[in-house]
Amino acid sequence: MKDYIFNIHDVILMMTVAESILLALLQAAMPAQNRLYGRLLSAFLLVIATGSATTLILWNDQVHIGPTVDQYWIPYFLMAALMLKGPALYLYVASITRAQFTLRPTHLVHLAPALVTCLIMALFAIDSNDLRHLWAMGDEQPERLVTFLWDSAKLVPLVYSFAAVALVQRYRSELKDEYSHFSSTEPRWLNILTLGFFASWTWTMIVHILAKYTSPETADYLGIADNYITFILINGLFTYSLIYAHQLLETRAEETRAPAEDKPSESAIDRVKAAMETDKIYLQQNLNIEQFSARLDLPVKEVSSVINKHFGTNFFEFINTYRVEEAKRLLADPKATEKTILDILLESGFNSKSAFHRFFKRLTGMSPSEYRKDKGAH
Structure with missing residues (x-):
């Protein structure tokens, strides 16, 4: 509790409220961004705004709306916001990383923590006094229940942020299963932003636990850092959605991802080998697994099974390993001395200089120029 109306920490909370609302409205007003992920981001920002506003009202005695609202309604809005920010973040991440993601009735389960909390x-x-542990003499003190509510309000967002981080990691892995090149x-x-929220809410949980064993003043100062981190993260998330979110490559829908249960057939293995060694399909730039499968007239799941189970790798590594071998052949070819490194990487199927150099050095232990010199193709 502060001795005067607004200090810098209160101002940060107010800025978070104002900016979250402004960014949510701005996101909603963008026709080009009028997609599900945009609406979910707006929802997340409004939840953050609600949480910050009600936190300020609950803990600052100088900020009032009205006796009834302050005492009886603010606790519901605060706890609902704390319980919803995790699901909102998770669904936003799901909407930009899962192919053909739509909200379904089953997603209503994510409202359960907020609904159960409000029901309790x-x-x-x-009321507000209970949440602040302020009880009049003779009143029943629901201390254990209030402690449970606060514990849950810290734990639920943390669990959801961990799930969001896991979604991003899974998405990055899926990209390598489906694309030979991607940004x-x-x-x-x-990944940085989701890890940021996970770290922020982990810190909140740590401070909440420490508050049980330290002075309120110490816990207060430690907890204030979360307000600043949240302010930074919402700006980062909005900027990301504005600039990068629409550029993310789609991965296959969940129902098409399961690999074939049986061992890949010899016929499928032979066709994949022929496509690589005879047809040299890897020379096609920006090749993805759907294009690859279409060329072989095989289901994507079967091709994926051949690459994963028989060759023991993912599509990204599989294609680019062949490309590096082609580049090595050209670099060592005395007839190709007139070709530049750029010419060779393009002829090998790469379309990114940085990706080519990174992949080539990882597989050979030397740069393309060093390899050419070592092989004597001057």
């Missing part, structure tokens, strides 16, 4: 508060008549910038920034 209604049944036991929990790592967009997935990397999404």
Whole structure:
């Protein structure tokens, strides 16, 4: 509790509220961004705004809306916001990483933590004083229940942020199963942001636990850091959605991802080998597994099974390993001395200089120029 109306920490909360609302409205007003992920981002920002506003009202005695609202309604809005911010983040991440993602009735389960919390508060008549552990003499003190509510409000977002991080990691893995080339910038920034929220909410949980064993003042100062981190993260998330989210490559829908249960057939293995060694399909730039499968007239799941189970790798590694071998052949060919490194990487199927150099050095232990020199093709 602060001794004066607004200090810098209160101002940060107010800025978070104002900016979250502004960014949510701006997101909603963008026709080009009028997609599900845009609406989910707006929902997440409004939840953050609600949580920050109600936190300020609950803990700052100088901020009032009205006696009834302050005492009886604010706890519901606060707890609902705390319980919904995790699901909102998770669904936003799902909407930009899962192919053909749509909201379904089954997703209503994510409202359960907020609904159960509000129901418990209604049944036991929990108000603002209860949440602040301020009880009048002679009043029944629902201390254990209030402690449970606060514990849940810290744990639920943490669990959902961990699930969001797992979604991003899974998405990055799926990209390697489906594409021979992709930009790592967009997935990397999404990973940083989700890890940021996970770290922030982990810190919140740690501070909450420490508060049980330290002075309120110490816990207060430690907890204030979360307000600043949240302010930074919502700006980062909005910027990401504006610049990068629409550039993310789609991965296959969940129902098409399961690999074939049986061992790949010899026929399928031979066709994949022929496509690589005879047809040299890997020379096609920006090749993905759907195009590859279409060329072989085989189901994607069967081709994926051959690559994963028989060759023991993913599509990204499989294709680019052949490309590196082709580049090695050209670099060592005395007849190709007139060709530049750029010419060779393009002829090998690569379309990114940085990706070519990174992959080539990882597989050979030397740069393309060093390899050419070592093989004597001057």
